[in-house]
Amino acid sequence: MTNKKIIIATRNSPLALWQAEYAASLIEKTFPSVKTELLPMTTKGDRILDVTLNKIGGKGLFLKELEQAMKEGEADIAVHSMKDVPADMPEGFEICCVFKRHDASDAFVSNHYSSLDDLPQNSVVGTSSLRRQSQLLAIRPDLKVKPLRGNVQTRLRKLDEGEYDAIILATAGLERMNLDNRIKSKLKPNDWLPAVGQGAVGVECLSDRQDLKDLLSQLNHAETSECVNAERTLNQILNGSCSVAIGAYAQRKDDKLTMEAIVCAPDGTQTIRQKAESDNSQDLGRNVGRQLLADGAQAILDLGND
Numbered sequence: 001m002t003n004k005k006i007i008i009a010t011r012n013s014p015l016a017l018w019q020a021e022y023a024a025s026l027i028e029k030t031f032p033s034v035k036t037e038l039l040p041m042t043t044k045g046d047r048i049l050d051v052t053l054n055k056i057g058g059k060g061l062f063l064k065e066l067e068q069a070m071k072e073g074e075a076d077i078a079v080h081s082m083k084d085v086p087a088d089m090p091e092g093f094e095i096c097c098v099f100k101r102h103d104a105s106d107a108f109v110s111n112h113y114s115s116l117d118d119l120p121q122n123s124v125v126g127t128s129s130l131r132r133q134s135q136l137l138a139i140r141p142d143l144k145v146k147p148l149r150g151n152v153q154t155r156l157r158k159l160d161e162g163e164y165d166a167i168i169l170a171t172a173g174l175e176r177m178n179l180d181n182r183i184k185s186k187l188k189p190n191d192w193l194p195a196v197g198q199g200a201v202g203v204e205c206l207s208d209r210q211d212l213k214d215l216l217s218q219l220n221h222a223e224t225s226e227c228v229n230a231e232r233t234l235n236q237i238l239n240g241s242c243s244v245a246i247g248a249y250a251q252r253k254d255d256k257l258t259m260e261a262i263v264c265a266p267d268g269t270q271t272i273r274q275k276a277e278s279d280n281s282q283d284l285g286r287n288v289g290r291q292l293l294a295d296g297a298q299a300i301l302d303l304g305n306d
Contacts, residue, residue: 006036010066081198094204097202110166257279
């Protein structure tokens with residue numbers, strides 16, 4: 001693939017642009033004859049900010065316009081936070097590489113309090129993630145969870161304007177935006193489980209673009225890829241979406257893959273947690289998913305789909 005230009009479709013938010021520029025720099029550094037160009041786009045998920053994602057079609061709303069651009073030949077690849085990529089890819093598309101994972105944890109952000117434990121009773125905490133909401137309420141049922149959407153900067157502004165006592169954001173996003181000074185404490189895996197794929201950035205392309213797959217596979221980080229694959233396989237087994245509260249975190253320890261996962265009721269009153277290890281990422285995802293279902297996870301998942 002010599003003397004080639006790769007056009008990268010990306011959401012137009014500061015964090016998405018950072019991720020696309022990161023991908024572009026890796027591509028150009030690794031393949032000096034390949035040039036890149038960004039195609040920033042505003043997706044439906046970015047435009048509708050007054051409704052939670054699970055009510056308007058889920059995280060796939062961040063991908064559809066980018067996928068359409070690839071389908072129409074306006075872009076070659078798209079770069080995503082893997083936590084925003086649905087478990088089941090649309091026909092004709094695939095993730096062709098995943099870069100090395102950043103910190104997968106969630107961050108506690110507040111202007112007055114240093115941790116969840118420090119929050120006074122009935123404090124208002126901002127998040128639109130059912131996973132975060134349910135884990136918050138399981139730990140602190142006295143808290144009031146208030147929806148919070150928008151890009152990282154918008155969410156921080158709403159906190160600074162006094163709408164919330166604290167908010168929960170992905171650590172990776174804050175650190176990539178050089179906003180890690182806003183982090184008061186980290187909600188570490190495995191105590192507090194992150195979203196499937198959180199902290200990892202992946203590249204999507206059309207399945208029939210073998211040229212791109214051959215090239216970009218050289219940038220794939222094998223350990224991150226297998227861990228994210230295990231988490232995404234779990235999500236498929238559970239039919240996970242942003243309308244249900246699922247957390248998962250896989251990691252390689254020596255020669256074994258381990259994963260811990262949780263399914264929570266939206267109000268935090270019911271949680272089922274499982275952990276397993278395996279040599280194979282897909283087997284691990286399937287095993288943990290089936291264990292959760294055997295423990296009664298389906299009844300909890302159905303609560304989120306009501």
